[in-house]
Amino acid sequence: MSVILAFEASADACSVSLRLSPVEVNILKSDEPRAHAAHLLPFAQELLDQAGRTINDIDYIACAIGPGSFTGLRIALSAAQGLAFSANKKIVPINSLSALAFSAQAPDDCIVLPMMDARMAEVYWGAYSSQGVALNESLQAVLGAEDSLFADLQAISSPQALLPVGCAWKDIAFAQAAQGSLSMMPPLLTQVDAGHIAALADKQLPLGGLDPQLVDLCYCRNSIAWNKRTRIRS
Known part of the structure; x- marks a missing residue:
């Protein structure tokens, strides 16, 4: 051990x-x-x-x-x-974001959407399994803004329930709006x-x-590996 x-x-x-x-x-x-x-x-x-x-x-x-x-x-x-x-x-x-998704201890039959406040009218978010594993590399960490968040979330095509996790879903108005426009479970504020x-x-x-x-840090901003406003729809 x-x-x-x-x-x-x-x-x-x-x-x-x-x-x-x-x-x-x-x-x-x-x-x-x-x-x-x-x-x-x-x-x-x-x-x-x-x-x-x-x-x-x-x-x-x-x-x-x-x-x-x-x-x-x-x-x-x-x-x-x-x-x-x-x-x-x-x-x-x-x-x-993987740790935030894992903290929810969510059921296996849902997609976990961890979100954090990125300041500057943007959010960090991703799409994960209940075990904290990203659905794919492009969804490991996305830097989203009001003009892109809803469309990018809508592009996640899956019959599984969507579980928003993190206080940003409650604190940021455009995240609340995106959640209300899509069929999501109530957010967990873990x-x-x-x-x-x-x-x-x-x-x-x-x-x-x-x-x-x-070991290096992943900021999303000014990063090649984690691109701002990843084009999920492509």
């Missing part, structure tokens, strides 16, 4: 978890905005101390890599990379924490982790 230390700071809140087993997962969280740098490493040390472990006892370090808050993601990855370099550990990068990051990392361990210098 692998021991995983996980970091999550893709929004205003931040958290760290220590996964000792599937039933023993300890988490420390802070809802204080713009305080990620003050909390993440102290949280990690506190969790290790509580468990009577050191960083050398960790098998892998997991980290949410976005999309999400530009500053929060950089701080979390810097913390993860610093610890990984110091202890010669691998990092398991986790897509933030939030991601480092426990979800650790759980998904555990599922990905057969693929192995990455050397810390190879």
Whole structure:
């Protein structure tokens, strides 16, 4: 059984978890905005101390890599990379939208649509299975705006129910409008924490982790891999 230390700071809140087993997962969280740098490493040390472990006892370090808050993601990855370099550990990068979809614990017979506020009148969203697996690469992370969201969501052709997940579905007017115009289930307003990051990392361990210098963030904006307003209809 692998021991995983996980970091999550893709929004205003931040958290760290220590996964000792599937039933023993300890988490420390802070809802204080713009305080990620003050909390993440102290949280990690506190969790290790509580468990009577050191960083050398960790098998892998997991980290949410976005999309999400530009500053929060950089701080979390810097913390993860610093610890990984110091202890010669691998990092398991986790897509933030995948973790949000996974947090819903949705039934297998629906498509999960995680959404996060991207600011600048845009949203990050994707289409996933209940296990946090993207339906295809183009739907892993999409940067949507008012003039594109409804059409792109409408282009997801499936007989499965659509389950919107995340507070952005409630907080952003054009997302509410798109939801109301399509046949969707009521939104689940769940939030991601480092426990979800650790759980998904555990599922990905057969693929192995990455050397810390190879891990990069996915912002959606200014990214080749995650293109703005992906043309789903093509």
